Amino acid sequence: MVSISAVTIVVLHLTFIVTFLVISSLSRIFGAARKKKPLYKLFYVASFLMTMSMVVSLLGLDLQYMALLAVGLDLIGLILGCAVTYFYWDWLPRELAKG
Numbered sequence: 001m002v003s004i005s006a007v008t009i010v011v012l013h014l015t016f017i018v019t020f021l022v023i024s025s026l027s028r029i030f031g032a033a034r035k036k037k038p039l040y041k042l043f044y045v046a047s048f049l050m051t052m053s054m055v056v057s058l059l060g061l062d063l064q065y066m067a068l069l070a071v072g073l074d075l076i077g078l079i080l081g082c083a084v085t086y087f088y089w090d091w092l093p094r095e096l097a098k099g
Contacts, residue, residue, distance in 0.1 A: 006058060013054035020047045020081050027088050034091065042084045049077030
């Protein structure tokens with residue numbers, strides 16, 4: 001039987017992974033149009049870190065050091081994804097203010 005905590009871990013991680021993949025696709029399109037550096041590839045790294053965190057969380061649900069490693073991977077992935085979003089999409093507020 002699958003525990004509730006395992007289902008929660010999978011759902012939460014997949015939410016962030018899919019979100020980062022969607023944002024990377026949008027960033028690739030807008031970045032090409034605006035001739036920006038391909039920083040969107042860092043979203044793939046953030047998604048990979050979140051995937052690794054999910055796997056570590058599921059493999060070591062009862063081990064303290066595995067939980068700590070999973071939290072660390074989560075934090076690094078989320079900070080990376082948020083930082084790339086902030087710097088890659090910094091043009092959007094200026095464009096919206098023009099309209």
